[in-house]
Amino acid sequence: MMDRTTKALTGQGIALSFGGIEVLKGLDVQFRAGEITGLIGPNGAGKTSLFNCLTGAYTPQKGSIRYDGQPLDGLPPAARASRGIVRSFQHVALSPDLTVLENVMIGVARNHHAGWLHAFLPTGRGRREMAGMRAAAMAALSELGLAQAAEKLPAQLPPGMLRLVEIARAIVGKPDVLLLDEPAAGLNNAETRDLMRSLRRLASPDLVMVVVEHDMDLVMSICDRIYVLNFGAFVAVGSPAEVRADEEVVRIYLGSDDE
Amino acid sequence: MSDQSASLNGTAVGQGRLALRPEALTWAVLLLLLVLPFLLGGSWIFTLGVCFANAIGVLSVSVLVRYGGEVSIGHSFFAAVGAYSVAVLDTRYGLSLIASLPLALALGVVAGVAFAWPSRRLSGIYLAVSTMALALAVPEMINNMDGLTGGYEGLYVSQPVIPGVKMGLQRYYGALIVLALVVYGLSRLRRSRQGLVLLLAKAHPAAADAFGTRRVWARIAVMGISGGIAALCGAMLGFAGSTVSPSGFTLWSAIFLLVGSVVSFYGLTLPRALIGGAFLTLVPQMLSASGAWIPVLYGLALLGVILFGHYLPRLRALARRKGGA
Amino acid sequence: MSDLFRDLFPLVWSGMITGCLYALGALGLVMIFKSSRVVNFSHGNVAGFAAFLIYGFSSGMLMELSWGAAVLLAVIAVIAIAFMTYALISPLVFESDLTATIATLGIGLIAQGATLLIFGADIVSLDLPIPRFGMSVLGLFVTGYDLTVLAVAIVTIAALFFVIDHTKLGVAFRAISENPFAAEVCGLNLRSVHLFSWMVAAVLGVVGALLIVPTTFLSVTTVAAFMLQAFAAAVIGGFASLPGALLGGILIGVLMNLFTFYVSPEFSSTFLLGVILLALNIFPNGILERVGGTRV
Ligand SMILES: Nc1ncnc2c1ncn2[C@@H]1O[C@H](COP(=O)(O)OP(=O)(O)O)[C@@H](O)[C@H]1O
Ligand SMILES: [Mg+2]
Numbered sequence: 001m002m003d004r005t006t007k008a009l010t011g012q013g014i015a016l017s018f019g020g021i022e023v024l025k026g027l028d029v030q031f032r033a034g035e036i037t038g039l040i041g042p043n044g045a046g047k048t049s050l051f052n053c054l055t056g057a058y059t060p061q062k063g064s065i066r067y068d069g070q071p072l073d074g075l076p077p078a079a080r081a082s083r084g085i086v087r088s089f090q091h092v093a094l095s096p097d098l099t100v101l102e103n104v105m106i107g108v109a110r111n112h113h114a115g116w117l118h119a120f121l122p123t124g125r126g127r128r129e130m131a132g133m134r135a136a137a138m139a140a141l142s143e144l145g146l147a148q149a150a151e152k153l154p155a156q157l158p159p160g161m162l163r164l165v166e167i168a169r170a171i172v173g174k175p176d177v178l179l180l181d182e183p184a185a186g187l188n189n190a191e192t193r194d195l196m197r198s199l200r201r202l203a204s205p206d207l208v209m210v211v212v213e214h215d216m217d218l219v220m221s222i223c224d225r226i227y228v229l230n231f232g233a234f235v236a237v238g239s240p241a242e243v244r245a246d247e248e249v250v251r252i253y254l255g256s257d258d259e
Numbered sequence: 260m261s262d263q264s265a266s267l268n269g270t271a272v273g274q275g276r277l278a279l280r281p282e283a284l285t286w287a288v289l290l291l292l293l294v295l296p297f298l299l300g301g302s303w304i305f306t307l308g309v310c311f312a313n314a315i316g317v318l319s320v321s322v323l324v325r326y327g328g329e330v331s332i333g334h335s336f337f338a339a340v341g342a343y344s345v346a347v348l349d350t351r352y353g354l355s356l357i358a359s360l361p362l363a364l365a366l367g368v369v370a371g372v373a374f375a376w377p378s379r380r381l382s383g384i385y386l387a388v389s390t391m392a393l394a395l396a397v398p399e400m401i402n403n404m405d406g407l408t409g410g411y412e413g414l415y416v417s418q419p420v421i422p423g424v425k426m427g428l429q430r431y432y433g434a435l436i437v438l439a440l441v442v443y444g445l446s447r448l449r450r451s452r453q454g455l456v457l458l459l460a461k462a463h464p465a466a467a468d469a470f471g472t473r474r475v476w477a478r479i480a481v482m483g484i485s486g487g488i489a490a491l492c493g494a495m496l497g498f499a500g501s502t503v504s505p506s507g508f509t510l511w512s513a514i515f516l517l518v519g520s521v522v523s524f525y526g527l528t529l530p531r532a533l534i535g536g537a538f539l540t541l542v543p544q545m546l547s548a549s550g551a552w553i554p555v556l557y558g559l560a561l562l563g564v565i566l567f568g569h570y571l572p573r574l575r576a577l578a579r580r581k582g583g584a
Numbered sequence: 585m586s587d588l589f590r591d592l593f594p595l596v597w598s599g600m601i602t603g604c605l606y607a608l609g610a611l612g613l614v615m616i617f618k619s620s621r622v623v624n625f626s627h628g629n630v631a632g633f634a635a636f637l638i639y640g641f642s643s644g645m646l647m648e649l650s651w652g653a654a655v656l657l658a659v660i661a662v663i664a665i666a667f668m669t670y671a672l673i674s675p676l677v678f679e680s681d682l683t684a685t686i687a688t689l690g691i692g693l694i695a696q697g698a699t700l701l702i703f704g705a706d707i708v709s710l711d712l713p714i715p716r717f718g719m720s721v722l723g724l725f726v727t728g729y730d731l732t733v734l735a736v737a738i739v740t741i742a743a744l745f746f747v748i749d750h751t752k753l754g755v756a757f758r759a760i761s762e763n764p765f766a767a768e769v770c771g772l773n774l775r776s777v778h779l780f781s782w783m784v785a786a787v788l789g790v791v792g793a794l795l796i797v798p799t800t801f802l803s804v805t806t807v808a809a810f811m812l813q814a815f816a817a818a819v820i821g822g823f824a825s826l827p828g829a830l831l832g833g834i835l836i837g838v839l840m841n842l843f844t845f846y847v848s849p850e851f852s853s854t855f856l857l858g859v860i861l862l863a864l865n866i867f868p869n870g871i872l873e874r875v876g877g878t879r880v
Binding site for chain 1 (some may be wrong): 461
Binding site (some may be wrong): 329332377378380381383384385386387389391392393395399400402403490514517518521550551552553554555556557558559560561562565566569570 | 681700
C-alpha cells in the first residue's frame with residue numbers, strides 16, 4: 001500500500017480507557033506524509049484523545065505508535081516534540097504573560113540550545129538565537145495574516161485570532177508531523193478560507209498533516225484521506241468522495257447536522 | 260493548576276506591558292541610591308544595605324510565583340545556605356565576598372534543585388506545605404552543625420571586599436550592586452528562550468510538554484533560579500547586616516519574605532523589589548519598641564494587599580461605569 | 585528481650601496518645617481543605633491564641649472564671665474568629681485557592697501578634713483538671729492524662745463522624761467535598777458548608793491545643809509547633825481524607841517518638857520534612873486530585 005520512501009505516523013491497536021470507559025477501542029491508523037488527513041466524528045468520539053495518545057499526553061493501555069518505522073511508545077511528550085511531532089490544542093493553550101510573537105517563538109524553542117548563561121547575560125549567541133526565533137515566528141504569523149497582532153497580549157485578541165496564533169505556534173518549527181485539533185473552530189468564513197489556503201501551501205511531501213475538524217467544507221476540500229471516528233472506533237476510512245458516499249457516515253454524522 | 264497561577268497573576272501587572280516606562284524609573288532610582296550615601300547618616304546607610312538584601316529575597320519569592328506559579332514559605336532555607344556560605348568562609352578561612360558570593364549562588368542553586376527534585380510532582384498548596392516543613396528544619400540544622408555555623412550565637416562577617424575602603428560603604432554598595440545585577444539578570448531572563456518556555460509551562464504544562472519543555476524540567480529550573488537568588492539574599496544579609504545567626508532564618512523569616520513579595524505585587528523590577536525590601540526592613544525598625552505589633556502589621560498588610568488586588572478590577576470597572584454614565 | 589525493644593512498646597503507646605492530638609489538628613485542616621480547597625495556615629496560631637485565652641480567663645489575668653466557663657468562652661471566641669476569617673477570605677476562596685491560602689498566613693500573623701500583645705512572650709503553665717493517677721497494664725505505664733486524651737479524642741472524633749454522616753450540614757459537606765459544582769447545582773449552599781467546616785475545625789483545634797499543653801508548657805510557639813505535626817499528619821493522610829488524617833496523626837505521633845528516642849531528638853523537624861516529602865512522593869494519588877493526566 002505504502003511505498004518505502006514515504007514517512008508515516010502509524011498506530012496499531014491503540015486502546016485507551018478511563019476508569020473502565022473505553023474511549024478508543026483498538027484503533028489502527030496510518031497518517032502518511034505528503035497527504036492531508038482528516039479526522040472527523042461527533043463530539044466525544046475520541047479525536048482529541050487519539051491526538052493525546054499520538055503525542056504522548058495520554059498513555060494508551062494497548063497498542064503501539066511508530067513514526068517513520070521508529071516506535072514512540074514510552075517516549076514522553078517532550079521527546080516526541082523533539083522528533084518533530086507537533087500539535088495544536090482544541091482549547092487554546094497560550095501563555096497570558098507572553099505576547100503573541102513570544103508565544104509563537106516557543107514553537108521553535110526546541111530547535112535551539114543556548115544554555116543558561118545566555119539567558120541571564122547579554123551574550124552574542126543568546127541574542128542571535130532570539131533574533132532567529134523572532135524572525136521565524138514573525139514569518140509564521142505573516143503567513144497566517146497575523147503580523148499586526150505580534151506585539152499584542154492574548155487577552156487583547158478575539159478567540160478566532162487566538163486559534164490562528166495556536167496554529168502559527170504549531171507550524172513555525174517546521175514539524176514533520178502536524179496534528180491540528182479543530183483549527184477552524186471560532187473562525188469566520190473569510191478566516192477559514194485563508195486558513196485552508198495556508199494549510200494547502202504548508203502541505204509538502206515530507207509532512208504528515210492530520211486535521212480534526214467539524215467544518216465539512218474545509219475537510220472535504222483539503223483532505224486527501226478521511227478517517228471517521230465514532231464512539232472510539234473507525235466507521236469509515238477513505239477519500240472524501242468515498243466517505244461522503246458511505247451510508248453509515250451519512251447516518252451518524254452528516255445526516256444529523258447538529259455539528 | 261493553571262487557574263491558580265492565572266489568578267495569582269491577576270493581582271499583578273503583566274511584565275510585557277511594562278517594558279517601557281519602568282526602565283526610566285529604574286535608572287532614576289538606581290542613580291538616587293548610588294548618591295544617597297553622600298547625603299545620609301551611617302545608621303541609615305546600614306539600614307538601606309539590609310533593605311537591598313531583603314529586596315533580593317523578595318525577588319527570589321516573586322520569581323517562583325511569576326515563573327513557576329508556586330508559593331513558598333520555605334525560602335529562609337536557601338537564604339541560610341547563602342548566608343552561611345559567606346559567614347563560614349569569612350570566619351573560618353578569612354575569604355571575602357569575592358570568593359564566597361559565587362559559592363553562595365552555586366550552593367543556592369544546588370539546594371533549590373535538590374529540593375525541587377523530591378517535590379517535583381507537587382504544586383499549589385502541597386508544595387507550600389512542603390516548603391513550610393523545609394523552613395522549619397532550618398534553625399535545627401544550623402544549631403546542630405555548630406562546629407561550622409557557630410550554633411545559636413552565629414557568626415560575624417567582617418572581611419572587606421576592597422581593603423581600605425570604609426566597611427559601612429562596602430556593605431551598602433555591595434548589596435546594591437548585587438540587587439541591581441539580580442534585577443538585570445531577571446529582565447534578561449524574561450526575554451530569553453528559557454524565560455518564554457517557563458512562562459508557558461506555568462500557564463499550560465501540557466502545552467509546554469507538547470513543545471519540548473518537560474514540566475519537571477521547568478519546575479526544577481525555576482526552583483534552581485529562585486534558590487540561587489534567595490542564597491544571594493542570604494549572602495548579602497550576612498554581608499550588609501554583618502551578623503549571621505539561626506534566628507534570622509526561621510519559618511517567620513520565610514513568611515516575611517512572602518509578605519514582602521505580595522506587598523510588591525510579585526514585581527520583578529527594581530522599584531517593586533525595593534518596596535518589598537523596605538517593608539521588611541523599615542517596619543521592624545519603626546516598631547522596634549513594640550515588637551509584637553510587627554506580625555500584626557504584616558498580617559494586616561498581607562490581607563490588605565491581597566484583598567486590594569482582588570477588588571481592584573471590580574473597583575476599576577465601577578469607576579469606568581460611573582465615568583461612562 | 586533485648587534493650588532495644590524494651591522501650592518500644594511504651595514509646596508506641598505514648599506516640600499514639602500524642603498522635604490522637606495531632607489527628608484532631610489534622611482533621612480540622614482536612615475539613616477546611618475538603619470543603620473549600622484552602623490550607624489554613626492560621627490553624628496553629630489561632631488554636632494557640634485560644635489556649636492562652638483559656639489561661640487568661642481562668643488564671644485571673646483577664647478574668648477569674650471556672651475552668652469550664654473559660655473553655656466555653658474560648659471556644660466561642662475561636663468560632664467568632666473562624667467566622668471572621670472566613671468572611672474575610674471567602675471572596676478569594678471562589679477565585680483562587682492559593683491566594684486564599686496565602687491570606688490565611690496573614691490571619692496567622694495577626695493571631696500570633698495578638699497573642700504576643702495580650703499575653704507577652706513569657707512561658708506560662710496552664711493546669712488542666714485531669715485525673716492524676718498512673719497504673720501498670722501489661723507492663724505498660726498508663727496515666728490519667730493518657731486515658732483523658734484517648735477518651736476526649738474518641739468522643740470528639742466519633743461526634744465528628746456522626747455529624748458528618750447524619751446531619752443535613754454533614755451530608756452537604758460530603759457532597760460538596762466530592763464535587764462542589766454539582767453540589768451547588770443541586771441547591772446546596774457552599775458558603776454555609778464552608779463556614780460549618782471552618783468552625784468545626786476551629787473547635788477541634790482548641791481541643792487538640794488544650795490537651796497538648798500538659799505535655800509541655802504554654803508559650804506563643806508551642807501550639808503553633810504542635811500544629812506543624814498536624815500538618816504532617818494531614819499530608820500523610822492524603823490531605824483530603826478524614827480517616828487518612830486520623831491515621832496520619834497516629835503514625836506521625838509514633839514515628840516522631842521512635843525517631844527522637846532511637847535516632848536523635850535534635851533533628852526532629854528535619855525528620856518531619858523527610859517524612860512529608862517521602863509521603864507526597866510515594867502516595868501522590870491520594871494527594872494529587874487528578875489520576876490519569878490533565879485534559880487538554
Ligand atoms: N482525561 C480524561 N479523563 C476522563 N475521560 C476523558 C479524558 N479525556 C477524554 N475523556 C473522555 O473521552 C471521550 C472522548 O473525548 P475526546 O477525545 O475529547 O473527544 P473529541 O475530541 O472527539 O470530541 C469523552 O467521553 C471524554 O469524556
Ligand atoms: Mg476534541
